[in-house]
Amino acid sequence: MKLLLGGMMIYKFEDYKKVEIKRNNLNLGQTREDGASFQVNSRYIEKDGRPWIGVMGEYHYVRDSRENWEEELRKMKAGGINTVASYVFWIYHEEIEGEYDFTGDRNLREFVELCQKLGLSFVLRIGPWCHGEVRNGGFPDWLLKKGCKLRDNDPEYLSLVEVWYRKIFEQVEGLFFKDGGPIMGIQIENELTDNAEHLGELKKIALRIGFDAPIWTVTGWNSIYGAKFPLKEFLPVFGAYVDAPWLDHTDTLPPSKHYTFDTCRNDAAIGMDLIKDVDDDGWRLPYEDYPFATCELGSGLPASYIRRPFVSPMDAYALSLVKLGCGNNLVGYYMYHGGTNKIGKLSTLHESKATGYPNDYAILNYDFQTCIGEYGQIRDQYKLLNLIHLFLNDFGDILAPMEHVPAEQFVNADDDADLRYCMRTDGESGFVFVNHHQRGMILKDVVDASIDTGKVTFPSMNFTGQVACILPFNIRVGDRLLDYATAQLLCQDGSTFYFAAVPGNAPKYSIDGIVYEVDMTADDTELKVGDISIITLSWERALDLRKVDGEIYFDDAVMTVSEYVLEDIDTPFALSYPEMFALGNGSRNITYKKIIAQSPEGLVEIKEKYDVAHLYVDGKLVADSFYIGVPWQVSASLIYGRDVYIVYSDYDDVNVYRDYDNC
Numbered sequence: 001m002k003l004l005l006g007g008m009m010i011y012k013f014e015d016y017k018k019v020e021i022k023r024n025n026l027n028l029g030q031t032r033e034d035g036a037s038f039q040v041n042s043r044y045i046e047k048d049g050r051p052w053i054g055v056m057g058e059y060h061y062v063r064d065s066r067e068n069w070e071e072e073l074r075k076m077k078a079g080g081i082n083t084v085a086s087y088v089f090w091i092y093h094e095e096i097e098g099e100y101d102f103t104g105d106r107n108l109r110e111f112v113e114l115c116q117k118l119g120l121s122f123v124l125r126i127g128p129w130c131h132g133e134v135r136n137g138g139f140p141d142w143l144l145k146k147g148c149k150l151r152d153n154d155p156e157y158l159s160l161v162e163v164w165y166r167k168i169f170e171q172v173e174g175l176f177f178k179d180g181g182p183i184m185g186i187q188i189e190n191e192l193t194d195n196a197e198h199l200g201e202l203k204k205i206a207l208r209i210g211f212d213a214p215i216w217t218v219t220g221w222n223s224i225y226g227a228k229f230p231l232k233e234f235l236p237v238f239g240a241y242v243d244a245p246w247l248d249h250t251d252t253l254p255p256s257k258h259y260t261f262d263t264c265r266n267d268a269a270i271g272m273d274l275i276k277d278v279d280d281d282g283w284r285l286p287y288e289d290y291p292f293a294t295c296e297l298g299s300g301l302p303a304s305y306i307r308r309p310f311v312s313p314m315d316a317y318a319l320s321l322v323k324l325g326c327g328n329n330l331v332g333y334y335m336y337h338g339g340t341n342k343i344g345k346l347s348t349l350h351e352s353k354a355t356g357y358p359n360d361y362a363i364l365n366y367d368f369q370t371c372i373g374e375y376g377q378i379r380d381q382y383k384l385l386n387l388i389h390l391f392l393n394d395f396g397d398i399l400a401p402m403e404h405v406p407a408e409q410f411v412n413a414d415d416d417a418d419l420r421y422c423m424r425t426d427g428e429s430g431f432v433f434v435n436h437h438q439r440g441m442i443l444k445d446v447v448d449a450s451i452d453t454g455k456v457t458f459p460s461m462n463f464t465g466q467v468a469c470i471l472p473f474n475i476r477v478g479d480r481l482l483d484y485a486t487a488q489l490l491c492q493d494g495s496t497f498y499f500a501a502v503p504g505n506a507p508k509y510s511i512d513g514i515v516y517e518v519d520m521t522a523d524d525t526e527l528k529v530g531d532i533s534i535i536t537l538s539w540e541r542a543l544d545l546r547k548v549d550g551e552i553y554f555d556d557a558v559m560t561v562s563e564y565v566l567e568d569i570d571t572p573f574a575l576s577y578p579e580m581f582a583l584g585n586g587s588r589n590i591t592y593k594k595i596i597a598q599s600p601e602g603l604v605e606i607k608e609k610y611d612v613a614h615l616y617v618d619g620k621l622v623a624d625s626f627y628i629g630v631p632w633q634v635s636a637s638l639i640y641g642r643d644v645y646i647v648y649s650d651y652d653d654v655n656v657y658r659d660y661d662n663c
Contacts, residue, residue: 008448008460011419012408016427016454019403025289027232030177030214038177038184038214040235044291044329044400045215053396055389056083056123056295056332060132061111062092063339063366066104068376070114072337075372077118078546078555079382080389081336083184084115085123085295087130088168089138095344097142100167105342108171116175116182119549123185123217123295126168126206128161130190133302133351133361134341137190141346151189153198162205169209176212185215187295188234191270193222200230217295221266226285236285237332238265239296240319242439243309243659248358250306250657252440255413258319259438261422263326263404265292293330294323299381300335300370303626304359305583305612310628310660311369313380318437318468320388325422325433325470327404331392333385338367338374340623348577360583362624369628375635377559377603383543387500390491390547391470398475402426413438419446419463423453429474431489436463440662456484459515462504469502478532483510487518487536490545493552496533500542507536560602562636567594569645576621580612581649588650600640605631610648611656617644627651629660 022042029039039046046052057076061069076084088108094100102108115122129151130138139150148156175181188202199218218229220236227236240258258267265287299316301309320331341350341364352360367374371382392399402424411418420435432451436443445464450457456473473484478495487499487507501507507518511529518525523541527534537545544554572592575581581590588611595615597604606613615623617638625632638644 008450009419009446010457011421011449011451013405013423013452013454014408016403016405016425018427021401022289025232026235028215028235030212032178032180036177040215040291042289042291043403051397051400053392053400054083054121054330054332055081055392056085056330057081057336057371058085058295058332058334059337060086060089060335060339060366061108062089062106063341064105064337066107066110069111070118072372072376073114073118073120075376075378076337077120078548079336079371080386080393081120082393083121083123085125085185085187085332086111087125087132087138087190088127089130089132089134090128090143090164091135091138091140091344091349092342093167094140094164095346097140102167102171108168109175112172112175112182120182121184122182123187124168124172124183124213125187125190126165126211127189128164129192131351133366135347135349135351135355137351151192151198152195153201158201158205161202162209165206165209165211169211173210177214178212183213185217186211186213187217187237189218191219191221193219193227196228196230200233203230203233217293220285221270224264224266225283226266226287228283228285231286231289235293236290237293237295237330238267239270239294239298239334240267240323241270241296241298241301242311242315242319243301243307245301245304245307245309246359247307250655252657252659255441256439257413259322259435260411260413260420261322261325261406261433261435262410263406270296291329292327293332294328295330295332296334297323297332299333299385300338300368302361302366302368303628304361305626305656306359307657308626308628310630310658311381312439313384314437314466314468315439316371316381317384317388318435318466320385321433321468321470322435324388325404325424325435327424329400331388333371335366335368335370337372338370340364340374341366343621362626363577363580364621364624365626367633373633375603375633377633378557380543386546387488387490387542388470390498390545391489393547394491395489399424399431402430414441416441417444419449421451425453428455430472432458432471432473433469434463434471435468437466437468440659458484458486459508461486461502464504467503477511477534480511480529480532483513485509490537490542491547491552493547495531496535498542498545498552499534499536500539501536503539509534560599562597562599562602562604562640564598564604564606564639565596566608566646567596569594573619573645575614575647576616577614580614580624583612584652584655588652590647590649593646595639595644595646597636597639597644600637602636603633604636604639605633606646607631608648609651611650611652613646613648615639615644615646617642626656627658629658
């Protein structure tokens with residue numbers, strides 16, 4: 001409800017109702033002899049006896065070069081990631097039956113050990129079916145020819161899975177949490193939502209082999225009813241994407257509800273190419289028994305041939321912030337780091353219509369237009385999302401037990417005028433979440449808005465343009481009480497607290513009942529109150545703030561762009577995969593050019609418009625792309641000083657969906 005008071009709009013909440021936390025209701029959790037532990041209750045995960053919000057980023061070791069892993073994991077950690085997740089794709093390790101490869105870029109053990117070295121927890125996603133836009137969902141071709149029923153309790157299939165699980169176990173033995181290792185979570189299968197008996201059997205097999213972790217997860221989504229699985233054996237994890245490149249049409253989707261404070265955990269669109277719309281038996285997952293956990297918040301998206309959505313940095317940031325406001329207590333991104341598919345000994349390893357999938361994906365490109373790109377490039381969603389991650393890593397123990405309380409008036413996705421907000425609170429203190437962003441829409445400015453939590457009333461604020469923020473109230477800062485702040489709390493360094501000024505608003509702090517207004521004529525301003533110090537950063541400056549292993553610093557690095565030259569060639573050459581240029585109507589002209597980079601440093605940004613593009617080095621396909629509306633970024637080191645050719649087909653604005661111009 002909004003009340004008009006002297007020209008100022010007052011925004012209130014529904015009444016807070018305390019909900020008791022259920023403990024020991026799940027067969028999850030583990031305590032080591034040294035006292036370290038992970039436990040799970042109905043609202044949050046506890047780490048070493050304290051509430052904990054994991055910040056988890058997916059990064060596929062097989063989609064990058066082994067020589068890059070440590071540097072890229074360090075980037076992830078600097079972006080606030082405290083937990084890494086990765087699928088183990090069966091087809092990558094046993095493409096030919098009986099021939100296993102865990103060497104080089106497929107060295108799972110080395111990757112997990114690097115996570116341990118850097119102090120990162122790890123979630124091992126062992127499938128056996130994974131998807132991840134991999135051929136056959138990760139199943140080797142030979143498995144499909146066996147004739148047994150896959151993803152079910154067919155004895156022949158289970159025996160094959162057990163052999164595969166044992167091979168994975170050989171690679172990670174001794175690296176589980178109980179051993180002092182980083183593996184604190186294991187995911188069984190993926191997007192299998194209606195076969196609880198099979199999921200239970202897979203866990204039994206894994207346990208029998210020796211897999212052991214405090215937390216076992218499964219896919220939680222399946223329309224609004226939720227997935228079916230052995231209820232006490234797993235933590236269901238959810239996802240949310242801003243569009244659906246797996247759909248087989250080019251229609252614009254309606255405004256996404258993921259930018260409203262709707263607490264429904266399901267994204268019915270994920271996997272709708274693979275699962276039923278509704279459950280015929282009226283099944284409902286008892287959501288109240290589990291903390292809200294995500295494994296697939298879409299910080300980016302891949303481009304399929306016919307559907308190529310663009311994900312803006314604000315799309316990713318607002319999505320994560322909204323889900324956090326709705327109670328998310330395990331923040332998991334898919335993908336956080338992009339990569340490059342490999343080409344197998346027998347076939348390509350990408351998902352396509354040829355393998356029975358509804359859409360074709362690029363052969364190599366799995367950049368995912370996400371936080372860290374295919375070539376390690378840092379994107380703006382990395383910087384924006386880090387504002388949330390800084391907060392969670394330092395104050396997640398305060399937030400995790402707090403409950404979601406909705407606004408008095410719920411705002412639908414197609415509403416462009418009303419303020420979208422909610423809070424999380426324990427009844428006395430808490431955080432207000434405001435989102436003034438809707439993908440594909442321009443929201444009207446909201447000015448002179450005052451938010452009344454029932455305990456504290458914030459002064460007037462303006463929410464204009466694209467902005468989303470988290471505002472604290474009744475929070476202890478050192479030995480002082482922060483009644484409210486109209487700036488976003490970021491992190492802490494001893495008695496110094498860092499905040500980001502919300503664009504369009506002069507930061508105000510009420511501390512022990514005294515109001516302080518900060519003059520933001522500089523990128524950072526320090527306010528001292530007794531023995532605490534409050535540093536307010538401009539929003540732009542806050543994007544460069546990093547905190548790693550307790551050290552706070554600013555990362556001012558700027559991406560280097562190498563210029564390039566295109567030269568005509570006399571004779572077109574034979575293409576490795578000409579069928580990629582025949583996608584769609586298949587009648588477009590194909591252009592061949594030699595490409596010369598002027599420097600080996602940074603990226604080449606290919607600005608030509610095209611439909612499908614391939615890059616060949618010394619006659620070998622090394623990169624490809626479906627045009628989404630922005631320059632194609634390629635590592636300059638791939639091109640500089642080498643014999644490189646780019647091949648691309650004419651731009652197509654009829655047979656494919658792009659939304660870049662509307663985002």
